[in-house]
Amino acid sequence: MTSILDDYALNSPLREKNNWLKIAITAFGIVVGVSSNSPVTPFVIALCMGIATIRFSKVPASFYLKILAAPAGFVLISVVIIAFFSGNGSEVFGFDLWGHRLGVSTGGLNMALVVLARTISGMSCLFFLSLSTPMIELFSVLKATRFPDSFIEISMMMYRYIFVFMEVAMGIKYAQTVRLGYKDFRTSFRSIGMLATSLFIRAWEQGEKLYVSMNSRCYDGRFILLEEDRPIKRSEIALTSVYFIMVIVVFYSTRNILLI
Amino acid sequence: MHIFEGFLPSPWWQLWFAFSIPVILFGMYRLNRLVSERREIVPLLAVAGAFIFVLSSLKLPSVTGSSSHPTGTGMAAVLFGPAITSVLGLIVLIYQALFLSHGGISTLGANVASMGIVGPFVAYAFYKAASKVNMNFYLNIFLATAIADWVTYVVTSTQLALAFPAGGALTVSGFLSSFTAFAAVFATTQVPLAIMEGALTALIMKYVVQVKGDVLVNLQVLTSEAVNKLKGAVG
Numbered sequence: 001m002t003s004i005l006d007d008y009a010l011n012s013p014l015r016e017k018n019n020w021l022k023i024a025i026t027a028f029g030i031v032v033g034v035s036s037n038s039p040v041t042p043f044v045i046a047l048c049m050g051i052a053t054i055r056f057s058k059v060p061a062s063f064y065l066k067i068l069a070a071p072a073g074f075v076l077i078s079v080v081i082i083a084f085f086s087g088n089g090s091e092v093f094g095f096d097l098w099g100h101r102l103g104v105s106t107g108g109l110n111m112a113l114v115v116l117a118r119t120i121s122g123m124s125c126l127f128f129l130s131l132s133t134p135m136i137e138l139f140s141v142l143k144a145t146r147f148p149d150s151f152i153e154i155s156m157m158m159y160r161y162i163f164v165f166m167e168v169a170m171g172i173k174y175a176q177t178v179r180l181g182y183k184d185f186r187t188s189f190r191s192i193g194m195l196a197t198s199l200f201i202r203a204w205e206q207g208e209k210l211y212v213s214m215n216s217r218c219y220d221g222r223f224i225l226l227e228e229d230r231p232i233k234r235s236e237i238a239l240t241s242v243y244f245i246m247v248i249v250v251f252y253s254t255r256n257i258l259l260i
Numbered sequence: 261m262h263i264f265e266g267f268l269p270s271p272w273w274q275l276w277f278a279f280s281i282p283v284i285l286f287g288m289y290r291l292n293r294l295v296s297e298r299r300e301i302v303p304l305l306a307v308a309g310a311f312i313f314v315l316s317s318l319k320l321p322s323v324t325g326s327s328s329h330p331t332g333t334g335m336a337a338v339l340f341g342p343a344i345t346s347v348l349g350l351i352v353l354i355y356q357a358l359f360l361s362h363g364g365i366s367t368l369g370a371n372v373a374s375m376g377i378v379g380p381f382v383a384y385a386f387y388k389a390a391s392k393v394n395m396n397f398y399l400n401i402f403l404a405t406a407i408a409d410w411v412t413y414v415v416t417s418t419q420l421a422l423a424f425p426a427g428g429a430l431t432v433s434g435f436l437s438s439f440t441a442f443a444a445v446f447a448t449t450q451v452p453l454a455i456m457e458g459a460l461t462a463l464i465m466k467y468v469v470q471v472k473g474d475v476l477v478n479l480q481v482l483t484s485e486a487v488n489k490l491k492g493a494v495g
Contacts, residue, residue: 005359026365034266034273034366042266067361075264077445078420085426085438111424115267122266122364130358138358148288150295150302155351157306158313162355165307165314193460197467200311204475207307211300 005067005130012057014132018230019141022133025240029125032247039113040254041247042121048243049124057132068123075119083112135159140227149222156223157210164206169199262356262371263416265364272423277369283377287347294344305340309348312336313355334408335461337380338387338401339479345384349376374415383408397482397490401465402458409454417442 009015014022029049033042050068054061083104139159142152172195176182181191268276295302312332332352336345353371356362363371387404395403421439425431468476473487482490 005361030265030364030366034268035270075267078267078442081420081438081441081445082424085424085441115269115424118266118269119264120266122366123264123361126265126357126361126364130361135355135358148292150292151288151347151351153302154291154306154309154348155354157303158309158351159355161307161310162313165310169314189456189460190463193463194467196315196460197464197471199314200464200468201472203307203311204304204472207303208300210303210307214303215300 005127006134008057008059008063008131009134012059012132014057015134015137016230017132017236018232019133019137021232021236021240022129023141025243026125026129028244029128029247030122032251033118033121033125036118036251036255037114038254038257039117040257041251042114042117044250045247046117046121046124048247049121049128053124053128053131057128059131064127067127068120075116079112079116082115083108140225143225143227153223161203161206165199165203168202169195172198262353262363262375263367263419265357265367267364268367268370268419268423272419273366273369275369276367276373276419280369280372280377283343283346284350284372287343287345287350290341290343291347305344305348308336308340309351312348313352316352316356331375331379331409331412331457333375333380333412334383334405334457335401335464337383337408338404339476339481342377342380342384345380346372346376349380370416370419374412374419378415379408379412382411397469397486398462398466402462404458405461406454406458409450409457413446413450413454414443417446 029045033045036042050064053059054064085108139152139156142155176191176195180187182188291305312335315332333345333349336348340348350368350372353363353368353376357364357368383404386407387400390400390403417439420442421435422430424438425434426437426441469482469487469490473482473484473491476482477484477487
């Protein structure tokens with residue numbers, strides 16, 4: 001794992017846009033996509049979000065397709081199970097297995113396709129947000145909500161330390177690998193145990209040091225963030241409204257359309 | 261076992277949110293109280309959360325060949341108790357959804373329920389019960405973590421089977437046959453994975469007892485006599 005999605009968000013041109021607008025677009029897509037009963041609407045949402053991410057956020061298309069394929073394993077297995085077990089209707093195809101009849105019905109196949117479409121649409125909405133908005137921006141959004149301070153504090157410090165530990169972990173892993181620490185199953189298990197332990201102890205000591213250093217700088221349990229004011233431009237409102245209206249129209253006109 | 265974004269249909273994703281939110285609120289209440297009593301706990305919890313995140317992004321060597329990674333929630337439950345683990349789990353799951361595209365926002369409620377709430381609660385209950393009967397510490401950690409993993413995976417299968425019962429309508433037999441299907445397929449990766457994670461966590465604890473046993477005493481996981489005994493037993 002060399003680069004996480006946040007790295008792309010930091011360089012995205014969409015970073016400068018209003019956070020609430022981006023969150024609204026994402027939430028809208030997720031909710032509409034998951035409530036749709038036809039695969040058409042999620043597909044349209046996925047297409048729009050994909051184009052927006054690649055075009056406006058300047059994410060390389062090959063990378064985008066790669067991360068979209070990441071959940072494929074889990075999703076495909078589950079979709080196959082749904083196709084076989086869920087739904088009723090006439091059988092599309094089937095076979096006998098140890099005296100049991102296993103068959104895919106039209107209902108099951110439709111359900112499986114809808115779920116697949118929903119997942120792809122949901123992922124692309126999520127990618128739109130995470131590839132355009134670095135976590136730092138989302139913290140100011142969190143501050144504006146009513147979450148308790150301790151929760152936000154812990155999230156912020158955790159965010160910072162994820163990168164510190166990731167670097168330590170990668171360093172140790174590299175050092176172990178060049179010393180043949182992952183040559184077979186037994187050695188790799190021992191290596192990963194040592195890696196996790198030294199990470200834990202390192203993390204613990206770092207936490208104690210952090211407390212001392214922040215305390216000596218008058219930390220009272222609250223980080224103050226400087227929030228930038230980012231007005232929403234008219235063109236952005238126009239584009240978002242067009243997208244919303246189009247998705248709602250598609251949602252209503254295709255709600256009974258099934259592929260099979 | 262993350263359920264991916266968009267996978268659970270209405271009303272299930274809303275229902276799992278309704279299940280998780282009260283527990284998270286209780287966890288936050290406990291967290292707030294703990295933080296106001298012992299302020300030094302904030303950085304410690306933060307690094308613990310970051311540790312869970314990094315641990316869950318490391319790939320374990322897997323027997324079945326599929327990529328598998330530890331969840332770390334069993335360990336957190338033993339160290340910090342289940343209520344606080346649920347809050348840490350929530351933050352970790354949000355970060356995983358945003359950074360690594362594991363899980364999602366609409367399925368966050370269901371994932372928090374399985375990985376952040378039920379798994380850790382069972383692990384904690386097991387750890388406490390087994391400590392009462394003086395089970396060997398490492399065996400206890402191994403079992404608690406492995407059980408947390410298995411419970412998480414059973415809950416996930418239940419969530420999927422409830423949302424997609426066999427036959428289309430939610431009946432007991434439809435639920436059961438769908439549950440068996442999900443559970444059987446995921447068992448191929450989850451059963452060895454849980455054993456691996458249990459062994460790994462026990463190994464971590466072994467090193468931690470030797471190098472930094474006072475941490476476990478501070479967290480009231482072990483008494484100082486128990487730490488000394490374990491240290492003596494090793495060498």
